[in-house]
Amino acid sequence: MTQLTGGPGIAGPGPAAPAGGTPPGSRVRGSSFRRKEENRTGLALISPTVIIVVAAVVLPIIWAIALAFQRVRLINIRGTGFIGEYTLANFANVLTSPGFLGALFTTLIYSVVGTALAIGIGLIAALALRKPFPGRGLIRASLLLPYVAPVVAATFVWSTMLNPQFGVVNWFGTMVLGWEDPVAFLSDRALPVSIFGWQVELPIALITVILFEGWRSFPFAFLFLTARLQAVPEVLDEAARIDGATPSQRFRHILLPQLLPTIAVLTVLRFIWTFNNFDDIYLLTGGGAGTEVVSVRVFDYLTARGDIGAAAAQALLLAVILAMLVGVYLKLFGREEEQA
Amino acid sequence: MTTSTLETPRSESSSARGFNRDHFENALLKVLRPLVIALLFLAAVFPFYYMVLLSFRSLESLLQNPGSLWISVDEFDPSTYLDVLAPVSDGGQGFATFMRNSLVVALGTVVLSLLVAIPGAYAVSRLAFLGRRQVSGLFLAVYFFPSILLAVPLFVFFTQVGLRGSLVGLLIVYVSQVVAVSIYTLRNYFATVPVSLEEAAAIDGCSRLQIMRRISLPLAMPAIISNGLFIFMIAWNEFLFALLFLVERRDSWTVSLGLSQLSGSIEVPTTVLMAGSVILTLPIILLFFASERLLVGGLTAGAEKG
Numbered sequence: 282m283t284q285l286t287g288g289p290g291i292a293g294p295g296p297a298a299p300a301g302g303t304p305p306g307s308r309v310r311g312s313s314f315r316r317k318e319e320n321r322t323g324l325a326l327i328s329p330t331v332i333i334v335v336a337a338v339v340l341p342i343i344w345a346i347a348l349a350f351q352r353v354r355l356i357n358i359r360g361t362g363f364i365g366e367y368t369l370a371n372f373a374n375v376l377t378s379p380g381f382l383g384a385l386f387t388t389l390i391y392s393v394v395g396t397a398l399a400i401g402i403g404l405i406a407a408l409a410l411r412k413p414f415p416g417r418g419l420i421r422a423s424l425l426l427p428y429v430a431p432v433v434a435a436t437f438v439w440s441t442m443l444n445p446q447f448g449v450v451n452w453f454g455t456m457v458l459g460w461e462d463p464v465a466f467l468s469d470r471a472l473p474v475s476i477f478g479w480q481v482e483l484p485i486a487l488i489t490v491i492l493f494e495g496w497r498s499f500p501f502a503f504l505f506l507t508a509r510l511q512a513v514p515e516v517l518d519e520a521a522r523i524d525g526a527t528p529s530q531r532f533r534h535i536l537l538p539q540l541l542p543t544i545a546v547l548t549v550l551r552f553i554w555t556f557n558n559f560d561d562i563y564l565l566t567g568g569g570a571g572t573e574v575v576s577v578r579v580f581d582y583l584t585a586r587g588d589i590g591a592a593a594a595q596a597l598l599l600a601v602i603l604a605m606l607v608g609v610y611l612k613l614f615g616r617e618e619e620q621a
Numbered sequence: 622m623t624t625s626t627l628e629t630p631r632s633e634s635s636s637a638r639g640f641n642r643d644h645f646e647n648a649l650l651k652v653l654r655p656l657v658i659a660l661l662f663l664a665a666v667f668p669f670y671y672m673v674l675l676s677f678r679s680l681e682s683l684l685q686n687p688g689s690l691w692i693s694v695d696e697f698d699p700s701t702y703l704d705v706l707a708p709v710s711d712g713g714q715g716f717a718t719f720m721r722n723s724l725v726v727a728l729g730t731v732v733l734s735l736l737v738a739i740p741g742a743y744a745v746s747r748l749a750f751l752g753r754r755q756v757s758g759l760f761l762a763v764y765f766f767p768s769i770l771l772a773v774p775l776f777v778f779f780t781q782v783g784l785r786g787s788l789v790g791l792l793i794v795y796v797s798q799v800v801a802v803s804i805y806t807l808r809n810y811f812a813t814v815p816v817s818l819e820e821a822a823a824i825d826g827c828s829r830l831q832i833m834r835r836i837s838l839p840l841a842m843p844a845i846i847s848n849g850l851f852i853f854m855i856a857w858n859e860f861l862f863a864l865l866f867l868v869e870r871r872d873s874w875t876v877s878l879g880l881s882q883l884s885g886s887i888e889v890p891t892t893v894l895m896a897g898s899v900i901l902t903l904p905i906i907l908l909f910f911a912s913e914r915l916l917v918g919g920l921t922a923g924a925e926k927g
Contacts, residue, residue, distance in 0.1 A: 323750025326740035337797030338763050341774035409657045422913050424665045429909050431858040433877040434898040437884050438668045452688035527643045557767040560860045576769040596770035
């Protein structure tokens, strides 16, 4: 009823409809006083934020770049500032030291597989929970728990569950699945396993931290994909069903094209965050057993070794490589991005 | 109803092979779907169940029977909570102090961030000022920045100034990390408030600040609350900066930091620390379930950094 009565008013040439769409600045083109006032108020309102961000983010980053080109150690930290001897020695040291390229490689594997896993599980979860059933709301909310829970608590429970002495996973493995020995999931670099007679060395600690990443981040993908699925018009699915398309065909040809832009955005977001991730690996393995990623290495250089210059150089390389990877990705798939 | 009536004639007329495949896939999904849901639910919830379970057991009973997923009445042992909460001077782990610290930092971050972000978001969404677009771009860039790169200079600076170990320093860093995201999400809500409402108020003689306070703020309240909850969760869960700045002073540890530091030592029993994990997790989960509707919107609008 209300829509009917409101209809003619909006459809008619009333001034309200166009006014809502135009930005406030252009409405008062005549009065330069109001525009000046608006400019002043805007700047006044935004300036606290800008000051905080510049002081606590922008300046430190510029300083980090300066530090990367200086030989600074924790011991002589008092005297350091912007002025000092600039040198490329840090980068030379970092790039020639044995661990860095390995850590970079681990970071790449960790973030690529972790991202794929998180989005894959999130997609399966979103599809499985698409049709309503009693209790769906509660299950949906529960699936978000790994994502909202504090990372320290989550890693602590995981490492207790995986503990070789009293963890429930190893108890289950040895008692029910018949493992010969308990597996040290978080401190074994390689686990010899025979698959169909083949002797394979599984990088078990790396696999575990990747699984943790998938477990912790899939709710994020699940949330986004669920929201996108709800926006897919029901008619499309219905029409395909009437035409005799099987569920897998409907997914392949109807749903997937609709979801792809969202998946592309999720890929970028998850990849960036996983690539930069420090907490999970530091808390699970401390970077040991073949799981050292660049950010954990930076932390080690910063605190344990006190080599601030090298730490800054590695962090900078991490950021630059990430920016390049994301840039290449956007260049390749940029068009899909814009649709999302 | 409609699907079943539409499907009957089709399945009769379609070729046998297509019919079989469709039938097969539907049957498979019928079995697979509940299985997948159960599995996902178990994977998501079991670790938290395990956490609560262990927190009520003693270490001896855990070592004797690591596979037990149920707790009998005589095993039930809530003393872990007393142990973990009691101050260090009384032989406890001092989690009560950690909770106070976390609460101070998290609430402080929420209040300060919102105080700064609400006017900022209003300006970005409503007012045409010089450099508006650049500012938005800057905030977005902050959001995606590797925090480990930021950690290096901040660590150096805090060491130089002697602010390491102070909660205030941590608070400032949190605000700077959160405020950009906060503006980004709030901005979208301010944009949904009809301009005509504000114009009406302006015609009635309201000043810009009065308009903000009386019109835009109340209308954007749901968004502001969800944003506040979201900031609280980020600050409560944060680990890296707490580790860098507070690690040397035990009395200013947050709950996250305290748990991570104590879990490395052998002296504290795992079950006692499980009680600590429950204490760390419970406020977040309670907040989450109490405000799930609001929060889910906040999570998708400005996803957590991490």
